[in-house]
Amino acid sequence: MNRRRDEPASSERSTRQKRLIRSVFEASERPLSPEDVRSAAARGGEGVSLSTVYRAIRTLVEDGWLAVVELPGSGARYEVAGKAHHHHFVCEACRRVYELEGCLAVDALKLPRGFRATSHDIVISGECASCRRARTRR
Amino acid sequence: MNRRRDEPASSERSTRQKRLIRSVFEASERPLSPEDVRSAAARGGEGVSLSTVYRAIRTLVEDGWLAVVELPGSGARYEVAGKAHHHHFVCEACRRVYELEGCLAVDALKLPRGFRATSHDIVISGECASCRRARTRR
DNA sequence: CTGCGTGCAAATGCTTTGCAAAGAC
DNA sequence: GTCTTTGCAAAGCATTTGCACGCAG
Numbered sequence A, B: 001m002n003r004r005r006d007e008p009a010s011s012e013r014s015t016r017q018k019r020l021i022r023s024v025f026e027a028s029e030r031p032l033s034p035e036d037v038r039s040a041a042a043r044g045g046e047g048v049s050l051s052t053v054y055r056a057i058r059t060l061v062e063d064g065w066l067a068v069v070e071l072p073g074s075g076a077r078y079e080v081a082g083k084a085h086h087h088h089f090v091c092e093a094c095r096r097v098y099e100l101e102g103c104l105a106v107d108a109l110k111l112p113r114g115f116r117a118t119s120h121d122i123v124i125s126g127e128c129a130s131c132r133r134a135r136t137r138r
Numbered sequence C: 001c002t003g004c005g006t007g008c009a010a011a012t013g014c015t016t017t018g019c020a021a022a023g024a025c
Numbered sequence D: 001g002t003c004t005t006t007g008c009a010a011a012g013c014a015t016t017t018g019c020a021c022g023c024a025g
Helices: A016-027 A034-043 A050-063 A129-135 B016-027 B034-043 B050-062 B129-135
Strands: A066-069 A077-080 A087-091 A097-100 A116-127 B066-069 B077-080 B087-091 B097-100 B116-127
Touching: A016 A034, A016 A050, A016 A077, A034 A050, A050 A066, A050 A077, A116 A129, B016 B034, B016 B050, B016 B077, B034 B050, B050 B066, B050 B077, B116 B129
Parallel strands: A087 A116, B087 B116
Antiparallel strands: A066 A077, A087 A097, A116 B116, B066 B077, B087 B097
């Protein structure tokens, strides 16, 4: 039904940079910012320029290969698309982003007459287990 | 229990600009961006500089008089705090922000062990009634 | 070869900050 | 008069874009 999600649009050229950027996302279990991607890519020897990361991300989002994750109080982050519908948890202490399972019945929120929803974003903020543990001694 | 929410902290001076900025928020029924505030304020003859708006907003948020509204894909907006708990709807066509009544039982989203939630943001995106009407002819 | 993709630097757009002048008390 | 607040311009950031060169096909 949808285009395959494991490769970019056909008209694009395969370059070292693009392959590297995609592998960084595939290896990550949490949403990444463009800078996260650049530094992660840099760790592997050959790097990528930030502008290339931005351009690649834009294309990958348009291709549907990446999903945008908007978080309150910080720039957008991205994660490989196609995962089961889920939402995120942001730890206010360490700023790490966790993926949560499942989704509320958002349909329960009644919209005004004539309004039609196409998507929703839910972000829970709080304190993650490791920060809590660290704070409450040990 | 909480500080009064109808006036700023006591140590601050009352200036024409601050009074104007607060009145703009009180007169608005939807969240405003700093630029929204500046232009709304400007309509009333005497204006305010953007930097003053930014400074006032920051103070008002710290005082708890304003609440921050984070929207996917655009800068933060602000609304007077103290309203009943609610969420927002962003029309993807006209970009207007509407307030929705009620709230889902967010507690239904199970957090991992040890995680503690302190707040949540829910934003529904879609098409509002007036844009839909305009699009479907008439 | 032909042309898309990349890196760098410059340009943006939004928000913050330094500083001298204006205003509140 | 003293100390806060304002406005403007400059500084910061994050993101985008123009361009010349390099690499994929």
